[in-house]
Amino acid sequence: MFGWEFPPHILGGLGTASYGLTKGMAQNGDMDITFVIPKPWGDEPKDFARIIGANCTPVAWRDVSWDYIQQRIGNVMDPQTYYNLRDHIYSDFNYMSTNDLGCIEFSGRYPDNLLEEINNYSIVAGVIARTVDCDIIHSHDWLTYPAGIHAKQVTGKPLVIHVHATDFDRSRGNVNPTVFNIERDGMTHADHIITVSNLTRQTVIEKYGIPAYKVTTVHNAVEPLSEELLNLEAPPGKTSKVITFLGRITMQKGPEYFVEAAAQVLSKVHNAQFVMAGSGDMMEKMIRLVARRGISDRFHFTGFLKGKQVYEMLKASDVYIMPSVSEPFGISPLEAMQMGVPSIISKQSGCAEILENVIKVDYWDTNAIADAIYSIIKYPAMYKQLQEQGLEEVSKIVWKKAGAKVIDIYRNLIGQQ
Amino acid sequence: MKAICFYFQIHQPFRLKNYRFFDIGNDHYYYDDFANDEIITRIAQRSYLPANEMLLDMIRQYGDKFKVAFSISGTALEQLEIYVPEFIDSMKDLAATGCVEFLSETYAHSLASLEDSEEFITQVKVHDKKIYQLFGQHPKVFRNTELIYSDDISALVASMGFKGAITDGAKHILGWKSPNYIYASALAPKLKLMLKNSKLSDDISFRFSNYEWESYPLTADKYIDWIAQLPDEEQIINLFMNYETFGELQPRESGIFDFMRALPRFAAQRGIEFWTPSEVLAKMKPVGQLAVPYPISWADEARDTSAWLGNTLQNEAVKKLYSIAERVHLVQDRRIKQDWYYLQASDHFFYMSTKHSSDGSVHSHYSPYESPYAAFTNYMNVLSDFMIRVREQFPESIENEELNALLLTIRNQENEIEQLNREVEMMRRNIVKDTTGDFPVEPEKDVPTPKKERAEKKPAAKKATTKKTATKKTATKK
Numbered sequence: 055m056f057g058w059e060f061p062p063h064i065l066g067g068l069g070t071a072s073y074g075l076t077k078g079m080a081q082n083g084d085m086d087i088t089f090v091i092p093k094p095w096g097d098e099p100k101d102f103a104r105i106i107g108a109n110c111t112p113v114a115w116r117d118v119s120w121d122y123i124q125q126r127i128g129n130v131m132d133p134q135t136y137y138n139l140r141d142h143i144y145s146d147f148n149y150m151s152t153n154d155l156g157c158i159e160f161s162g163r164y165p166d167n168l169l170e171e172i173n174n175y176s177i178v179a180g181v182i183a184r185t186v187d188c189d190i191i192h193s194h195d196w197l198t199y200p201a202g203i204h205a206k207q208v209t210g211k212p213l214v215i216h217v218h219a220t221d222f223d224r225s226r227g228n229v230n231p232t233v234f235n236i237e238r239d240g241m242t243h244a245d246h247i248i249t250v251s252n253l254t255r256q257t258v259i260e261k262y263g264i265p266a267y268k269v270t271t272v273h274n275a276v277e278p279l280s281e282e283l284l285n286l287e288a289p290p291g292k293t294s295k296v297i298t299f300l301g302r303i304t305m306q307k308g309p310e311y312f313v314e315a316a317a318q319v320l321s322k323v324h325n326a327q328f329v330m331a332g333s334g335d336m337m338e339k340m341i342r343l344v345a346r347r348g349i350s351d352r353f354h355f356t357g358f359l360k361g362k363q364v365y366e367m368l369k370a371s372d373v374y375i376m377p378s379v380s381e382p383f384g385i386s387p388l389e390a391m392q393m394g395v396p397s398i399i400s401k402q403s404g405c406a407e408i409l410e411n412v413i414k415v416d417y418w419d420t421n422a423i424a425d426a427i428y429s430i431i432k433y434p435a436m437y438k439q440l441q442e443q444g445l446e447e448v449s450k451i452v453w454k455k456a457g458a459k460v461i462d463i464y465r466n467l468i469g470q471q
Numbered sequence: 472m473k474a475i476c477f478y479f480q481i482h483q484p485f486r487l488k489n490y491r492f493f494d495i496g497n498d499h500y501y502y503d504d505f506a507n508d509e510i511i512t513r514i515a516q517r518s519y520l521p522a523n524e525m526l527l528d529m530i531r532q533y534g535d536k537f538k539v540a541f542s543i544s545g546t547a548l549e550q551l552e553i554y555v556p557e558f559i560d561s562m563k564d565l566a567a568t569g570c571v572e573f574l575s576e577t578y579a580h581s582l583a584s585l586e587d588s589e590e591f592i593t594q595v596k597v598h599d600k601k602i603y604q605l606f607g608q609h610p611k612v613f614r615n616t617e618l619i620y621s622d623d624i625s626a627l628v629a630s631m632g633f634k635g636a637i638t639d640g641a642k643h644i645l646g647w648k649s650p651n652y653i654y655a656s657a658l659a660p661k662l663k664l665m666l667k668n669s670k671l672s673d674d675i676s677f678r679f680s681n682y683e684w685e686s687y688p689l690t691a692d693k694y695i696d697w698i699a700q701l702p703d704e705e706q707i708i709n710l711f712m713n714y715e716t717f718g719e720l721q722p723r724e725s726g727i728f729d730f731m732r733a734l735p736r737f738a739a740q741r742g743i744e745f746w747t748p749s750e751v752l753a754k755m756k757p758v759g760q761l762a763v764p765y766p767i768s769w770a771d772e773a774r775d776t777s778a779w780l781g782n783t784l785q786n787e788a789v790k791k792l793y794s795i796a797e798r799v800h801l802v803q804d805r806r807i808k809q810d811w812y813y814l815q816a817s818d819h820f821f822y823m824s825t826k827h828s829s830d831g832s833v834h835s836h837y838s839p840y841e842s843p844y845a846a847f848t849n850y851m852n853v854l855s856d857f858m859i860r861v862r863e864q865f866p867e868s869i870e871n872e873e874l875n876a877l878l879l880t881i882r883n884q885e886n887e888i889e890q891l892n893r894e895v896e897m898m899r900r901n902i903v904k905d906t907t908g909d910f911p912v913e914p915e916k917d918v919p920t921p922k923k924e925r926a927e928k929k930p931a932a933k934k935a936t937t938k939k940t941a942t943k944k945t946a947t948k949k
Binding site: 318321322410411413414421424425426428429432433434435436438439440442443 | 782827
């Protein structure tokens with residue numbers, strides 16, 4: 055498998071989903087999974103998948119001792135793997151900037167020279183594909199499609215690509231042609247395409263011109279939360295209802311609809327506070343909008359939250375809102391439900407396809423969003439019903455089932471060959 | 472000797488318009504007139520009117536050999552009066568034949584029987600009055616909303632003087648017993664019970680046009696054959712269904728109307744008669760008692776009240792609604808009284824059901840809302856406004872009992888003042904007459920003494936309800 059992010063160092067939903075799916079597949083048994091990421095930190099869980107770091111894979115031959123390797127990258131990878139990989143260098147990449155181990159450095163994030171990093175990743179993939187014996191190649195999201203294609207060309211094994219999002223979701227239609235081409239290239243080379251929702255499946259079929267039989271939906275799931283997170287204390291002295299938006303403040307997430315709905319609710323209700331947690335390129339615009347609506351006293355921005363802070367925020371919330379304009383799946387409402395927070399989600403998000411005990415609205419329908427918020431904070435039965443039924447529902451959405459579906463797809467592909 | 476007893480239910484609620492929380496306190500009109508008009512007119516055109524015509528033809532053809540019974544809710548009657556008055560006329564024609572019996576029920580098709588016995592009794596009386604006004608019959612047999620029934624309800628119904636009640640032959644109540652007999656209530660043995668034969672009723676109302684059903688196509692002679700083949704002791708077959716069965720649930724082109732028209736002919740061949748519920752109760756004796764400690768109904772797979780009170784949302788909405796019942800009973804405002812009835816319709820709670828699979832699809836089929844949550848939100852917004860209006864009627868600081876006493880005093884004084892005014896008027900006239908000097912002044916004798924409303928009755932009823940709420944409170948404290 056080729057991925058870009060892996061917990062605990064994640065920047066978005068991609069890492070969580072890649073991790074959950076891998077674990078879910080391992081739970082079904084009889085799987086030997088190698089997971090390639092650009093830059094492992096060493097604290098990734100290794101119990102169900104072998105992690106190979108692209109930045110630890112040599113592309114130029116260097117004569118280094120076992121001890122030196124152990125000291126340099128021992129926390130990430132077994133030195134023997136390094137030697138195995140070194141034996142499969144297929145071309146001289148000394149012209150590229152490599153380090154003392156003959157490896158290319160990766161940031162593992164989304165830097166400005168992202169395209170260059172994607173290209174380097176694909177070069178490294180050539181080495182790994184020659185080293186690791188596999189039956190299936192699985193690429194997560196567009197950043198790793200070129201690597202997947204390269205590995206397929208080297209090994210001749212079937213390629214499955216996993217579409218966690220398309221550029222149509224990210225840009226509200228103003229597609230970046232370079233990204234589009236990488237995506238489309240990946241889709242045409244793939245033997246099978248997995249999408250995280252029917253919504254995304256439709257995009258892949260219609261916008262990228264991919265034949266429908268090649269595309270299957272496997273909905274995402276959630277990991278059960280740890281006891282520690284579930285038992286977080288709610289902040290004391292809370293007197294008003296808290297309505298929370300959590301996510302990147304970008305066009306895709308529809309933050310302005312949240313502000314408009316908040317303005318409506320606040321004109322009628324006084325003991326409510328709205329929180330917009332996260333950061334993004336529309337944050338300043340949102341702050342100005344909040345000021346223009348005259349609700350700054352009860353509308354707060356927290357900035358980017360990470361790790362435990364996210365769950366502390368959820369614990370303090372009475373309503374969770376995700377008014378995304380276009381959301382391939384959207385895992386965060388599921389997490390909110392796990393924390394017992396009633397959720398309002400847009401019908402334009404993929405998770406709306408599988409969730410029952412949430413309120414679904416059109417993202418642009420700020421009246422409906424406001425009505426739903428009002429109902430949850432004013433009528434205790436509504437809150438209770440959504441909370442209890444939501445918890446029960448989300449506890450049944452597990453990665454093991456998603457993993458089984460992916461394994462079925464693998465079997466079909468291997469059977470066809 | 473066997474008999475078939477047909478009873479048809481007609482009910483439509485006043486559906487609520489999209490009522491936003493901004494409207495609370497500002498807008499006091501709650502109903503979606505357009506949808507209500509559209510739905511009742513469509514159903515009347517496709518079902519009620521042609522079915523009435525069919526029944527009228529059949530009664531004309533077979534004389535008093537063919538009889539049916541109707542239960543029409545007050546809210547449906549009101550809508551029909553407004554939007555489809557020709558239906559009321561056609562119903563009057565049916566009533567005039569003497570072969571149609573009207574049953575009693577709650578005016579609003581409400582859940583009052585489960586929540587508030589005082590309200591329940593009032594609604595039944597209001598409904599019976601309406602039936603008498605329109606069709607000139609005093610209903611003798613009771614049928615509760617969606618056939619909801621329990622021992623407690625049977626005691627209430629018996630206390631109102633009904634001879635019999637209609638309910639569902641739920642399997643978990645009947646066990647091995649057959650619904651084709653008359654039973655008696657366990658708590659009020661004088662009250663006879665007629666039970667719906669679910670299999671034979673649903674054969675017509677749900678399975679008639681189902682191609683996958685092994686008995687498709689269902690013909691009148693086959694159907695009568697089934698009934699004739701039942702054991703000789705099972706004498707009464709109760710076929711209870713929605714009137715929409717004809718033309719709406721089973722479309723006209725399925726042949727449902729011709730099926731019905733053919734029934735009496737084949738029934739006559741096999742010696743099967745048609746009786747109204749009153750006739751059944753007069754002619755037959757109960758074979759045993761039926762204990763129903765927990766309420767049953769004819770809705771959903773479970774045949775209990777979970778269709779309306781199955782989840783947190785529904786319970787909350789119902790509890791909130793009946794929490795103001797006592798206040799509403801004191802109010803004289805006619806619009807509030809009207810809204811009070813309309814908001815009680817069980818349908819509003821039916822829409823809030825979160826059941827899945829086949830039950831769930833029935834709920835969402837009838838619901839005008841996208842989801843149960845939308846149904847709840849909208850209803851609660853309306854209810855919030857309604858409660859504000861009710862509270863505005865009287866100062867909140869006064870307790871219900873005190874308020875009741877004060878209102879009684881005011882009403883008595885009103886009567887007295889009116890009486891005295893009349894006397895004064897009379898006196899004046901006499902004085903004017905007397906100026907002619909022809910007649911001596913005679914004291915007025917025929918002035919009736921002011922009729923005082925008796926206060927004893929009310930507090931007695933009050934006590935019962937307050938006790939009930941008191942026990943409830945302690946229960947929740949535990």
